[in-house]
Amino acid sequence: MSTNEEKKEEESEGKKIIAIRGIDERLYKEAARISREIGWTIGELINQSLKLFLATFPALTKKVAESTEQLVVKPTKEFIEAAKEAVKRPLLDYYLISDLEEVVLSKKDLEELDKPLVITSVQKVIVDRDVDFDLFDSKVLYLQFVDEVVVPSNYPKVRLYTKLKHVKKVSFT
Incomplete structure (x- = not known):
């Protein structure tokens, strides 16, 4: 395949050639x-x-x-x-959950954590109804690159949204 054909194929897939100095x-x-x-x-x-x-x-x-x-x-x-x-040395020690289809967080799961939790590249995160927002807020640093987050309906929306980055959908149950 010629370079022009490769370039056209990449651009048609939503990708393009980028030069970084x-x-x-x-x-x-x-x-x-x-x-x-x-x-x-x-x-x-x-x-x-x-x-x-x-x-x-x-x-x-x-x-x-x-x-x-x-x-x-x-x-x-x-x-x-x-x-x-x-970056040359670890500043913040945290648990990382990544690259899973679904993660369910219970009150017990979060209470057992001795350091912050980061969840990234997960399709769906479900927070059980028994997890109050203060516990969630104190244990979860942020969720990023998640397709859907499901949380109890009593969670304060604005405070919750500050924990979410690149999340496609939030559902309240």
Whole structure:
């Protein structure tokens, strides 16, 4: 297939060729090697890597903001530099649930957690009726890249929405 035909095929699938300046050649070569090993294209690997970064960045920004005792609304140049340094070492220890079809959270499940919970790339998350919002709020850091979240009808909507990122649908039961 010619390059023009490949480009047209990618664009028709909602994908296009993107050039990114400043990529470390050593990192790119290592990513390309890994993508070949696992049978992915480099684009698929980069997409998954970006998805993982986007899933963990809110936890990182929250911890950096707490450590500097200020609320970071928009990352400043200084904040971004601090975040780059922070990525080199773990700042926030949390449980991560990802890449499942469905997750059901009960009161007992959340009460047993000794650190925050992040759920990402799950099709459906169901929060049992026995989980009050204060418990949910104190244990769940955020849910991201979730198709549907089902929660009890008494949850305060605005406070709930602050925990959701890239969620397609919220249902109240």
